[in-house]
Structure formats: C-alpha cells, structure tokens
Amino acid sequence: MTATVSFPIDTPLGPRTATVTYERKGGGEPLLLLHGIGHHLQAWHPVMDILAAEHDVIAVDLPGFGASQPLPEGVAYSLGTVATALAGLCAALGVERPHVAGNSLGGLLALEMGRGNLVRSVTALSPAGFWTEGERRYAFAALRTMRAGAKALPLSAMERLSRTAAGRAALTGSIYARPARRSPEAVVAETLALRGATGFEETLAAGGSVRFTEDVPGLPVTIAWGTRDRLLLRRQGVRAKHTLPGARLVRLPGCGHVPMNDDPALVSRVVLDTARSTRLSAAAISNG
Template sequence: MTATVSFTIDSPLGPRTATVAYERKGAGEPLLLLHGIGHHLQAWDPVAHVLASAHDVIAVDLPGFGASGPLPAGVPYDLATITPALGALCAALGVERPHVAGNSLGGLLALDMGRTGLARSVTALSPAGFWSEPERRYAFTTLRAMRAGARALPRPALDRLSRSGAGRAALTGTIYARPAHRTPEAVVAETLALREAAGFEQTLAAGGSVRFTHDVPGIPVTIAWGTRDRLLLRRQGVRAKHTVPGARLVRLPGCGHVPMNDDPALVARVILDTATAGDREGGSAGGGPHMSG
C-alpha cells in the first residue's frame, strides 16, 4: 500500500517541506529503491517481493514523479538538493544509512548517497552521469520524445495499444528489451507517470551539466548495465568502472535500460549480493575492501 511522508529539506531558499509517496514491505536491513526519470516506484514491482524476503524494502516516488508532489517552487532538482533530501526522507522513516539500489537517475542518486555517507552499499543499474556530451544529448532527446509521445497520446489509444505485445513495444521498447513481458496495466500506468511527471523538465535541466566524477570509497558498490540498453549505452559502464575503480561491474545479458522487468531474478540477485557484502563489511566508511571485478 502506498503511503506518504513529509520532511524538511535544505534548499537555496532555506528550509522547505517535501512530501513523497513510498511503499514499504518486508523485514531486515533497510533497502531503499530509487527509480529513473519519468518513472515511478512500481518500476521495482518485478523484484520487490524477492528483495523483501531479506530486507525492509522502501520504494519511493522521487519528488515530482509518480504520486509524489513536486518540490516547492524555486527549489532545484539537482544533486546538491535531492541527495540530502533523500537522507532526510530516510531519517523521517526511521532509517539510517540503508542499502540503496537505483536505476538511471536513481542510480546516479544512489552513487551520490554512497559518496556522501548516506548508504551502506550501492547498486546502480545503468546510472546516469557517465555519458559523453553527444551521448547525453542523445539520451535527453530520446527522453523528451518519449515524454512528448506520452502527452500527445489520447487515453483510449493508450489503452488500446497496451493490449498487444506490439503496442507495448511501441510504448516502452526504448527502455525495455522485453516490453511484451509488461502487463497492459503496468504499461498504461508508467506511460501516465511519464505524462504527468511534474519534475521532468526541471530534472533534465539540472542534469545537463552532471558528470559523476567521484569515487565511492569504503562501501560495496555494484554498477550493472544491460547489454541491450538503448538509452544509456553500455560502454558508459566502462567509464563508471574507471571512475569508481573499486566497484564491481556486472553485465546484465539481454536486459534494457530498466532491467528489473527484463530479468527480475538476475537483478534481484545482483542487488542482494551487494547488500549482503555491505552487511558483512558493516557498511562503515573506510571499512572493508571494495568489491572488485
């Protein structure tokens, strides 16, 4: 069941209140799940039940996405604001330094949480921020086209397209390698989430200059990339490995940009392995050895 939580964030305008939607299930060490731009927390549904068998799983709608309200007027959607906001969110939920798994924008945020001491382990699935400038422009152009298509499509046409495998491929083939595996209901819901995302343009604007150039020392980090990622090409994973040399770089065969749907068992195993390593090492800054690969 989806719930909401409000918390105070620091911003260039001073303290402001943000409210986000989240779903929480399972028991064990906390595991925070962060979706990508234009998506929503239901992106994690294919793996959430497996993860919840071992963890207290908290899937959130980022501010301005899904069922979460936008940030207060004038508050930027940049890393300097969103990353500490996620720390404040965790505190409001009674969680300290969770394991964090994120996809795309969520992967970038997960890495930044690890860098700033807010995570005990990080699994980043096709994280943003390791692109060349032409690759960034291509990704942003593609995302804007997806958004424009979602906003222009009448609801009856969306419902009709979602009922066939070919229609689901037309709607979501950019982010999934196996779009026909998505249910019609899921495809409709995520298309509407993209259409209605209040934080979409501000997030893209803030991301135009983003390059993740920091190491993430002291905690286990896994960077995983789908071999069929059509949005952020997999060679960006090699750059990510050079930037975070202690990370384990994992190929996700046959997976697209949002791999949780394409191979739920593999993605769940990658996340659980990383979290287990974080628990084994204690997740303390400056702690045990990095995962290597």
C-alpha cells in the same frame, strides 16, 4: 500499499517541506529503491517481493515523479538537493544509512548518496552521469520524444496499444528489452506517469551539466548495465568502472535500460549480493 510522508529539507532557500509517496515491505536491513526519470516506484514491483524476503524495502516516488509532490517552488532539482531530500525521507521513516539501489537517474542519486556516506551499499543500474556530451544529447532527445508521445497520446489509444505485444513495444520498447512481458495495466500506468511527471523538465535541465567524476570509497558499490540498453549505452559502464575503480561491474545479459522487468531474478541477485557483502565484510573484521 502506498503511503505519503512530509518532512523538512534544507535548501539554499532555507528549510522547506517535501512530500513523498513510497511503498514499504519486508523486514531486515533497510533497502531504498530509486527509479529513473519519468518513471515511478512501480518500476521496482517485479523485484520487490524477492528483495523483501531479506530487507525492509522502501520504494520511493522521487519528488516531482509518480504520486510524489514536486519540490517546493524555487528549489532546484539538483543532484545535491534531491539526495538531501532522500536523506530527509530516511530520517522521517526512522531509517539510518540504508542500502540503496537505483536505476538511471536513481542510480546517479544512489551514487551521490554513497559519496555523502548516507548509505551502507550502492547498486546502480545503468546510472546516469557517465556519458559523453554526444551520448547525453542522444539520451535527452530520446527522453523528450518519449515524453512528447506520452503527452500526445489519448488514454483510449494507450489502452488499446497496451493490449498487444506490438503496442507495448511501441510504448515502452525504448527502456525494456522485453516490453511484451509488461502487463497492459503497467504499461498504461507508466506512460501516464511519464506524461504527468512535474519534475521532468527541471530534472533534465539540471542534468545537462552533470558528470559523476568522483570515487565512492569505503562502501560496496556495484555498477550493473543491461547488454541491450538503448538509452544509455553499455560502454558507459566501462567509464563508471574507471571512475569507481573499487566497484564491481556487472553485465545484465538481455536486459534493457530498466532491467528489473526484463530479468527480475538476475537484478534481485545483483542487489542482494551487494548488500550481503557489507555483512560479510563486517563478519570478517569481527573474526579478526
């Protein structure tokens, strides 16, 4: 079940209020889940039950996406501002330094939260920010094309396409390696989420100059990349490893840009292994 929370955030314009929608499930150490641009928290549904067996899982609609409200007027969709908003969300929910897993834009935000020492561990699935300028232009053009298609397509046509494997591939094949596995209802919902994302254009505009160039020391960090990612090519994972030399770099065979649906068991294992490593480290320290 989804819920909504409003909370104060500090911005260059002074204190403002953000309103965010989230789903919470399970118990244990908290685990924050962050989706990519134009998507919504339901991207994590294929893995939520597995993760919730060990964690207090909080899947979030980022500000301006899904059912969440846009950021307050005049507040930029910068990396620092959104990371600060997510820290405010955690405080409002009574969560201190969660583990965090993010995909694409969410992976970049997860790394930013790690850099700010706001989290216990980071799992970044095909994170943004490790592109060349040419790769960024390609990805942004693909995203704009997807958005234009979602806005142009009547709901009746969406529903009709979603009923066939070929139609689901046409609608979501850019981000999934196995789009036929998506349910018709999920495909329609995420196409509507892309159409209605109020933060889409401002996020893309802010992302034009974003490069993640600093290490995230002192935390377990996993960078995972789908071998069939068509949006952010997997060679960007090698650059991420060079930037974060202490991170674990994991291949996700047969997975696309949004891997949670392509291989839920593998993605869950990668996230859980990263979070467990913090407990193993703590145990090793306590045992001397």
